[in-house]
Amino acid sequence: MHSDPGSGFPSYPSDYRSGFACFVGRPNVGKSTLTNALVGHKVVITSDKPQTTRTVVRGIVHRPDAQLILVDTPGLHRPRTLLxxxxxxxxxxxxxxVDVVGVCFPSNEKIGPGDRFLVGELAKARRTTKVAIATKTDVASPDRIAEHLVDIAELGRETGTEWAEVVPVSAQSGDQMSLLADLLVGLLPEGPPLYPDGDLTDAPEEQIVAELIREAALDGVRDELPHSIAVVVEEMGLREGRPDDKPLLDVHANLYVERSSQKGIVIGxxxxxxxxxxxxxxxxxEAFLGTPVYLDLHVKIAKDWQRDPRQLRKLGF
Known part of the structure; x- marks a missing residue:
C-alpha cells in the first residue's frame, strides 16, 4: 500500500490503476447518462436535445483498486458554425x-452515416484503445441487440478499427454497468490516484451551476433553441450576515440567446x-451543492453569438 498522509488522496495498492476514458458518439446517444450512472452522481447535464454538452466535464469514479476519470465530450457532428x-x-x-475511448451506439437505432463518419475519424487516433458500447439495451429486443452487435463488429472491420471489447449496457436499468466499469478500469495504466478521495468532478462549481441552469432552460423548449442558449454565472457566493446553520448561496446568472424572438420563448x-x-x-x-440557493436569472440577447469569435470567448468557448 502507498499513501500520502494528509493530502486527501486515498492509500492505494501496488497494482492500482488510474487514467482517463471518454465516451463519444453522435449527439444524443446516451454519453452523459452513462457518465452520471458510472459516477453515481449527477455531474453532466443530460437532455433529450442534441448538442447539450459543450464543456469537457470530468466525472471521477473512485474504487479501492482504481480511479477512472471520465471526460465528457460534445457529440461529433458536421459543423455549420464556428461554435x-x-x-x-x-x-x-x-x-x-485519453487512455480509452468508449464509442456509444444506441441499440434502438441502426448504425448510420453519422456513426461511420465518427468511427472513421476516430480510426486516425491510432494509439488510443477503443471500446464499442451498445447503449440503451433496455429499449431494444434481444434479437435487435444481437443484430446490432454484429453491425458494430462489421463497422470495426470496415474502418480498420480494432475494438478492445464490445459491450451492451443500459445506464437506465443499470444492466452490465459494473461490467463496463471493470472493463474500462482493466484498460487503464497502473499508477497512483490523480484526484483526492471524494472529488466527483474537477469542473469549477460555477461551471456546473451554469450547466444545470442551461439544462433546465432547454427542458421542453422547441428544437431550434438548444444551440442558441448559453449561460454565464456572473456572481456566486454565500450571503453575508447569515447564521452558520442557515447559509444561503446567492447565484446571479444570465441566460444568453441570439434573437429577441428566442428571448420571448425562454421568458414565456x-x-x-x-x-x-x-x-x-x-x-x-441545491441538490448538487447541498446548500439553500437564491437564484437570480436574467435573459439577454447576444446577437448571433455562435458565429462571432469575440462573443464565443466571452461566453466561455
Missing amino acids: GERLNDLVKTTWAE HRGQRLRDVGQRARQQI
Whole structure:
C-alpha cells in the first residue's frame, strides 16, 4: 500500500490503476447518462436535445483498486458554425489524450452515416484503445441487440478499427454497468490516484451551476433553441450576515440567446416559463451543492453569438 498522509488522496495498492476514458458518439446517444450512472452522481447535464454538452466535464469514479476519470465530450457532428467547429476540435483533442475511448451506439437505432463518419475519424487516433458500447439495451429486443452487435463488429472491420471489447449496457436499468466499469478500469495504466478521495468532478462549481441552469432552460423548449442558449454565472457566493446553520448561496446568472424572438420563448407568457426554469434549476443546484440557493436569472440577447469569435470567448468557448 502507498499513501500520502494528509493530502486527501486515498492509500492505494501496488497494482492500482488510474487514467482517463471518454465516451463519444453522435449527439444524443446516451454519453452523459452513462457518465452520471458510472459516477453515481449527477455531474453532466443530460437532455433529450442534441448538442447539450459543450464543456469537457470530468466525472471521477473512485474504487479501492482504481480511479477512472471520465471526460465528457460534445457529440461529433458536421459543423455549420464556428461554435460547431470548435466543439469538433475539442472532441479530437480529447481522443488523443485519453487512455480509452468508449464509442456509444444506441441499440434502438441502426448504425448510420453519422456513426461511420465518427468511427472513421476516430480510426486516425491510432494509439488510443477503443471500446464499442451498445447503449440503451433496455429499449431494444434481444434479437435487435444481437443484430446490432454484429453491425458494430462489421463497422470495426470496415474502418480498420480494432475494438478492445464490445459491450451492451443500459445506464437506465443499470444492466452490465459494473461490467463496463471493470472493463474500462482493466484498460487503464497502473499508477497512483490523480484526484483526492471524494472529488466527483474537477469542473469549477460555477461551471456546473451554469450547466444545470442551461439544462433546465432547454427542458421542453422547441428544437431550434438548444444551440442558441448559453449561460454565464456572473456572481456566486454565500450571503453575508447569515447564521452558520442557515447559509444561503446567492447565484446571479444570465441566460444568453441570439434573437429577441428566442428571448420571448425562454421568458414565456408573463414570465411563467422563466420562473419554472429558475425553480427547476434551483432545486438541482441545491441538490448538487447541498446548500439553500437564491437564484437570480436574467435573459439577454447576444446577437448571433455562435458565429462571432469575440462573443464565443466571452461566453466561455
